[in-house]
Amino acid sequence: MGLKRIWHRLSGGVGGFHGGVDVPQNKRTADRPIEQLPLSPVLIVPVKQHIGEACAPLVKVGDYVRRGQKIAQAEGYLAAPVHAPAAGKVVKIEEHRIIHPSGLGLPCIFIEPDGSDAAETLTPWPDWAERDPGELRERVRMCGIVGLGGAVFPTFIKLVRDQHHPIETIILNGVECEPYLTTDHRLMVEQADEIVAGLAVLRYMVGAREAVVAIEDNKPDAIEAVRAALARAKLTHARVVGLPTRYPQGSEKQLIETITGRQVPAGRLPMHVGVLCQNVATARAVYRAVCHGEPLTERVITVSGDAVPNPGNVRVPFGTPVRFLLAERGLTDIDEVCVIHGGPMMGEYLRSVDVPVAKASNGLLAFHSERVFSLRQQEQPCIRCGHCGEVCPVNLVPNLLADHCRNDAFERAEQYQLFDCIECGCCSYVCPASIPLVHYFRYGKGQLAKIRRAEQFAEESRMRSEARERRLEREKQKKAARRQRAKQLARKTDDAGGAD
Amino acid sequence: MTGILAAVVSLGGFALAAGIVLAIGHKVFRVEGDPMVEKIDALLPQTQCGQCGYPGCKPYAEAVARGEADVNHCVPGGERTMRQIADLMGVEPKPLEEEPAAPMVAFIREDECIGCTLCIKACPVDAIVGAPKQYHTVIADHCTGCTLCVEPCPVDCIDMLVKPELIEHWSWPLPNTDRARLGLARREAHADGT
Numbered sequence: 145m146g147l148k149r150i151w152h153r154l155s156g157g158v159g160g161f162h163g164g165v166d167v168p169q170n171k172r173t174a175d176r177p178i179e180q181l182p183l184s185p186v187l188i189v190p191v192k193q194h195i196g197e198a199c200a201p202l203v204k205v206g207d208y209v210r211r212g213q214k215i216a217q218a219e220g221y222l223a224a225p226v227h228a229p230a231a232g233k234v235v236k237i238e239e240h241r242i243i244h245p246s247g248l249g250l251p252c253i254f255i256e257p258d259g260s261d262a263a264e265t266l267t268p269w270p271d272w273a274e275r276d277p278g279e280l281r282e283r284v285r286m287c288g289i290v291g292l293g294g295a296v297f298p299t300f301i302k303l304v305r306d307q308h309h310p311i312e313t314i315i316l317n318g319v320e321c322e323p324y325l326t327t328d329h330r331l332m333v334e335q336a337d338e339i340v341a342g343l344a345v346l347r348y349m350v351g352a353r354e355a356v357v358a359i360e361d362n363k364p365d366a367i368e369a370v371r372a373a374l375a376r377a378k379l380t381h382a383r384v385v386g387l388p389t390r391y392p393q394g395s396e397k398q399l400i401e402t403i404t405g406r407q408v409p410a411g412r413l414p415m416h417v418g419v420l421c422q423n424v425a426t427a428r429a430v431y432r433a434v435c436h437g438e439p440l441t442e443r444v445i446t447v448s449g450d451a452v453p454n455p456g457n458v459r460v461p462f463g464t465p466v467r468f469l470l471a472e473r474g475l476t477d478i479d480e481v482c483v484i485h486g487g488p489m490m491g492e493y494l495r496s497v498d499v500p501v502a503k504a505s506n507g508l509l510a511f512h513s514e515r516v517f518s519l520r521q522q523e524q525p526c527i528r529c530g531h532c533g534e535v536c537p538v539n540l541v542p543n544l545l546a547d548h549c550r551n552d553a554f555e556r557a558e559q560y561q562l563f564d565c566i567e568c569g570c571c572s573y574v575c576p577a578s579i580p581l582v583h584y585f586r587y588g589k590g591q592l593a594k595i596r597r598a599e600q601f602a603e604e605s606r607m608r609s610e611a612r613e614r615r616l617e618r619e620k621q622k623k624a625a626r627r628q629r630a631k632q633l634a635r636k637t638d639d640a641g642g643a644d
Numbered sequence: 645m646t647g648i649l650a651a652v653v654s655l656g657g658f659a660l661a662a663g664i665v666l667a668i669g670h671k672v673f674r675v676e677g678d679p680m681v682e683k684i685d686a687l688l689p690q691t692q693c694g695q696c697g698y699p700g701c702k703p704y705a706e707a708v709a710r711g712e713a714d715v716n717h718c719v720p721g722g723e724r725t726m727r728q729i730a731d732l733m734g735v736e737p738k739p740l741e742e743e744p745a746a747p748m749v750a751f752i753r754e755d756e757c758i759g760c761t762l763c764i765k766a767c768p769v770d771a772i773v774g775a776p777k778q779y780h781t782v783i784a785d786h787c788t789g790c791t792l793c794v795e796p797c798p799v800d801c802i803d804m805l806v807k808p809e810l811i812e813h814w815s816w817p818l819p820n821t822d823r824a825r826l827g828l829a830r831r832e833a834h835a836d837g838t
Contacts, residue, residue: 244811244814245814245816246811246814248809248811248814249811250811522821522822523819523821523822523823523824524823525823550818550823550824550827551827551831552831580819580821583816583819584819584824586815586816587815587816587817587818587819589815589816590814590815590816591815593813593815594813594815595724597813598689601689601690601788602688602689602690603690604786605689605690605691605692605769605786605788606685606690606701608769608770608771608786609690609692609700609701609768609769611770612768612769612770
């Protein structure tokens with residue numbers, strides 16, 4: 145391990161990771177500047193746009209809200225509050241279908257924007273460097289900031305100073321390895337100064353010494369822009385690293401391995417190897433929250449694909465219906481079109497376009513159906529070529545895992561480290577037998593989670609049932625003791641009566 | 645002659661020594677109760693519903709361990725639990741008599757509840773709260789859906805509702821490919837054939 149680390153230092157810190165695939169980039173929107181999307185007639189804001197617990201609405205039907213006003217409050221710890229994406233009236237609060245593979249819904253707050261730019265912001269803190277990191281962390285939490293790379297994990301949770309696991313290196317992820325997507329790319333080109341300012345805030349919060357901005361070398365203009373911004377900001381111990389273009393370079397654990405040479409152990413966090421990894425868009429959101437007091441109410445989305453007449457990068461308020469967004473880019477007839485949310489490798493097929501854009505949405509790709517479905521082959525038997533294992537970035541054996549999942553041998557799949565799978569899709573991509581490997585893994589993970597939940601519920605029920613039995617037993621004994629006493633008393637009074 | 649005597653004495657001696665060791669071991673390492681019962685009980689879903697014909701999960705586990713009950717009587721456990729018990733007991737799996745129903749929870753229509761506490765006494769997992777002449781209500785998160793509270797209710801104000809599917813608990817279905825369907829069909833045919 146030590147030697148490996150030295151080798152990584154000598155080779156400039158870029159050593160790569162196991163496997164991965166080269167995919168056609170198709171970054172057709174790379175030179176389209178970010179445009180602001182007009183407001184949709186109604187915004188449908190889900191009360192949960194992050195990983196964790198759902199929020200409770202704070203507003204009532206008929207209330208007037210200003211942009212940036214908190215409209216749903218986090219109840220649990222693992223949650224991020226939701227803010228109004230535009231000023232307007234709350235017209236209804238009811239369950240609505242959201243972007244989710246299940247097609248199920250969540251409570252959503254419907255806002256009719258009135259076009260005014262009444263906004264509610266917190267006090268800007270340009271003097272953040274004199275404030276306590278805990279105070280800044282609370283600000284990040286209050287502004288509803290989540291990881292904008294697509295995982296939407298509440299950001300404040302990662303921003304801790306843990307004396308057992310001090311953060312040495314902070315990595316800003318500007319890799320964007322998914323084909324088609326160019327949101328982070330454009331953001332780095334256009335807003336490099338704000339990203340670097342965000343990096344400085346984040347570094348101060350976790351007390352890291354080293355800062356690295358990782359960018360794939362297919363974005364030379366972004367590398368140039370961020371490098372210039374770093375020089376302007378005069379940040380010390382900060383550098384830009386150009387990485388070879390290889391999918392999934394942007395996956396957190398793979399990126400950490402490439403940059404630091406350290407592998408994050410299974411089931412542990414980047415924190416445990418002294419690294420904090422954040423997306424560049426998240427860093428910018430942190431800057432806007434701290435230095436301008438702006439909560440997270442919009443994000444940049446790439447709209448692309450061969451069915452979109454006018455592809456581009458657009459800044460979209462959360463809650464904008466996908467149908468409206470596609471129509472704004474010239475796509476109105478969606479009958480013969482397949483819409484994918486996210487990138488083509490990890491994204492998911494949308495069954496309905498009447499769903500709102502949320503914090504997780506980094507891309508919307510629309511393709512002509514016949515093109516997508518002609519590529520989808522029927523699954524054939526595995527020919528044991530081993531390609532899937534060669535490309536797996538976490539060194540799994542995907543073909544065996546898929547067999548176990550298909551045969552409902554979930555415990556076996558777990559022994560083969562099913563839960564280490566990052567669902568990057570490399571195995572499915574290279575499989576010559578067209579086996580939907582990742583789909584099998586998702587099925588297996590879901591079933592295992594169900595089994596675990598059932599086991600836990602059974603254990604709780606057992607405890608309750610046993611407690612009840614013990615209680616009944618106690619009551620029975622008490623009753624028996626009472627009867628005994630009453631009998632003795634009766635006998636005593638009888639005896640007393642007899643003696644008279 | 646002495647050879648035979650030596651053999652008898654030495655073997656007899658060994659047998660005696662082994663006997664003493666075993667007798668001590670039996671006393672020292674004695675396990676109270678039947679460990680098999682615990683193991684079977686751990687596999688059961690603990691709904692305490694009594695659909696197996698025994699008053700609860702533990703009694704059914706005891707009956708299976710004694711060899712009195714078949715392995716296929718647990719309805720809510722379904723195919724998976726039946727197979728696990730059969731594996732543990734070393735017997736052939738048997739087809740289930742009833743398909744498990746969708747998970748249910750009891751719901752008390754409080755307007756109609758007269759506060760008789762009969763359902764509270766019937767609940768095997770103490771999932772109903774209330775007091776005499778007060779409304780009772782079911783703690784939905786603790787209810788196992790055993791339906792034991794429905795029968796004793798004198799005013800019939802308890803409904804069994806299908807547990808709503810939470811978006812957090814949703815899981816991906818099996819891929820809809822011919823091979824996945826074929827595998828499922830084979831497993832089902834196999835389960836029916838046993």
